[in-house]
Amino acid sequence: MTIPEIDFRAVGKRFSSASTPALEEISLSVEKGEFISIIGPSGCGKSTLLKLVAGLSPCSQGEIQVNGMTPVNAREIVSFVFQDATLLPWRTVQKNVALALELEGRTRDETAMTTEKLLQLVGLSHFAQSYPRQLSGGMKMRVSIARALATKPRILLMDEPFAALDEMTRDRMNEELLRLRAEHHWTVLFVTHSVAEAVFLSSRLLVLAPHPGRIAHDLRVDLPYPRTSEMRESKEYDDLVNRTSRLLRETHRV
Amino acid sequence: MKKRLIFSGSAALVFCCLLIFWRLLILVFDIPSYLLPTPLAVVKVAIQRLPELWASLLISAEAALGGLVASIVVGVLIALIFARSTWVRKMFFPYTILLQTVPILAVAPLIIIWIGPGLLAVGVVTFVICLAPIIANTTQGLVSVDENLVQLFLMYNASQGQILAKLRLPHALPYLFVGVRISSGVAVIGALTGEWFAGSGRAGQGGLGYSILYAQAQLQTAYLFALVIAATLLGFTLFFTVMFFEWLALHKWHESAMNADATNG
Numbered sequence: 098m099t100i101p102e103i104d105f106r107a108v109g110k111r112f113s114s115a116s117t118p119a120l121e122e123i124s125l126s127v128e129k130g131e132f133i134s135i136i137g138p139s140g141c142g143k144s145t146l147l148k149l150v151a152g153l154s155p156c157s158q159g160e161i162q163v164n165g166m167t168p169v170n171a172r173e174i175v176s177f178v179f180q181d182a183t184l185l186p187w188r189t190v191q192k193n194v195a196l197a198l199e200l201e202g203r204t205r206d207e208t209a210m211t212t213e214k215l216l217q218l219v220g221l222s223h224f225a226q227s228y229p230r231q232l233s234g235g236m237k238m239r240v241s242i243a244r245a246l247a248t249k250p251r252i253l254l255m256d257e258p259f260a261a262l263d264e265m266t267r268d269r270m271n272e273e274l275l276r277l278r279a280e281h282h283w284t285v286l287f288v289t290h291s292v293a294e295a296v297f298l299s300s301r302l303l304v305l306a307p308h309p310g311r312i313a314h315d316l317r318v319d320l321p322y323p324r325t326s327e328m329r330e331s332k333e334y335d336d337l338v339n340r341t342s343r344l345l346r347e348t349h350r351v
Numbered sequence: 352m353k354k355r356l357i358f359s360g361s362a363a364l365v366f367c368c369l370l371i372f373w374r375l376l377i378l379v380f381d382i383p384s385y386l387l388p389t390p391l392a393v394v395k396v397a398i399q400r401l402p403e404l405w406a407s408l409l410i411s412a413e414a415a416l417g418g419l420v421a422s423i424v425v426g427v428l429i430a431l432i433f434a435r436s437t438w439v440r441k442m443f444f445p446y447t448i449l450l451q452t453v454p455i456l457a458v459a460p461l462i463i464i465w466i467g468p469g470l471l472a473v474g475v476v477t478f479v480i481c482l483a484p485i486i487a488n489t490t491q492g493l494v495s496v497d498e499n500l501v502q503l504f505l506m507y508n509a510s511q512g513q514i515l516a517k518l519r520l521p522h523a524l525p526y527l528f529v530g531v532r533i534s535s536g537v538a539v540i541g542a543l544t545g546e547w548f549a550g551s552g553r554a555g556q557g558g559l560g561y562s563i564l565y566a567q568a569q570l571q572t573a574y575l576f577a578l579v580i581a582a583t584l585l586g587f588t589l590f591f592t593v594m595f596f597e598w599l600a601l602h603k604w605h606e607s608a609m610n611a612d613a614t615n616g
Contacts, residue, residue: 151506153505172506177506230606
């Protein structure tokens with residue numbers, strides 16, 4: 098019997114300050130290798146969902162198991178990518194990527210080798226000694242992703258990672274993310290406001306409805322990988338984007 | 352480079368004009384030297400009594416620097432305690448504002464009574480006047496860390512010590528420097544105020560504050576001028592030393608210290 102990578106069992110989350118729960122009765126099974134995008138109107142608990150999986154915030158009801166473990170115990174196989182690049186401005190690009198390894202107390206050689214490989218992977222080898230303030234928004238995000246990959250995670254939690262980027266950069270980052278994923282086979286939970294981005298990236302789409310936050314729709318995206326920029330012009334892709342947008346609008350109305 | 356030359360050239364020109372204006376003022380209005388000595392007289396007396404002037408300067412510098420350094424050490428320690436607990440912070444923070452608003456002139460005599468006159472008392476007066484800006488700014492820096500960054504460290508199972516050393520302290524560094532810069536400006540005021548009340552622990556020799564009082568009583572106006580200039584220079588030196596360390600620590604990554612190498616980057 099295989100255990101699901103992430104298992105939500107009737108999960109609820111209520112903040113003491115709010116009248117309605119942020120999340121209610123979320124039951125969901127995520128298989129290894131799935132790329133799940135979570136979309137929904139503001140305040141439907143998308144980010145909260147990720148924080149619960151990361152163990153940064155406890156469930157009020159039900160439980161989450163990550164690879165059979167509690168979220169806090171599973172942190173070693175999980176990486177979180179925030180909306181802002183959240184780099185440490187006083188560290189060079191290389192030192193930022195090395196942060197997790199340094200905190201774990203790895204040897205200097207091992208850290209140097211791993212960070213060098215990661216910087217190559219995201220195409221920033223030439224910027225290893227630069228400081229974050231010298232980088233563009235897209236480059237900062239790539240550093241942030243390289244940092245997240247340093248611990249060799251099985252699961253990536255991404256909270257609107259490309260929201261602050263312009264559309265062209267965002268499209269390119271999407272393609273790069275898929276390229277990396279093809280090599281590393283992570284399981285991804287990806288929160289976004291952009292339907293187009295969600296459809297392009299995911300194998301599965303969750304549409305959340307607010308007050309209280311709950312799963313309104315659970316859709317498969319049957320477009321074949323590898324996905325390329327040409328796919329953005331295909332009819333199948335267009336149809337899916339339109340259909341998803343319609344579903345998203347309906348959650349607004351209720 | 353050329354810009355800088357023009358800039359310092361025009362600053363020097365202003366200085367020369369000021370000297371000429373000063374000299375003319377005396378000539379035109381026939382001001383007696385005990386009210387306003389000539390620039391030349393000030394320079395002469397400064398050279399004549401240079402050993403004395405230098406000794407006074409060193410004594411005041413010692414008190415100002417000692418008080419400032421002590422306030423940095425103690426201020427950062429207090430800020431660390433404040434940053435650890437909101438409860439402690441809320442309880443004690445009003446008193447740090449009190450510390451800032453209490454007139455140093457009113458407290459200095461008390462400190463002298465408690466400690467007794469001498470260098471230590473002067474240093475303590477300086478310490479008191481320097482402390483509040485350090486506490487306020489460093490605390491602000493320690494607690495204003497982006498919540499996402501704290502969560503990032505938690506995701507990596509970082510210990511509280513690691514979060515402090517690798518996140519909170521580096522983040523607080525620019526804030527600390529803002530505090531130190533403010534304090535370095537008032538450190539000389541603290542030292543001189545202390546010396547006004549404490550005089551000197553050493554016979555026959557006192558700091559700038561003490562010498563200023565003495566020169567005033569003797570109506571040695573030219574020497575008084577020299578002392579004022581020395582005190583100003585001391586404040587300048589302290590301020591720019593702090594600026595230099597700030598630049599050294601922050602210029603690579605922080606916006607506030609970036610301007611200097613903006614032309615290269």
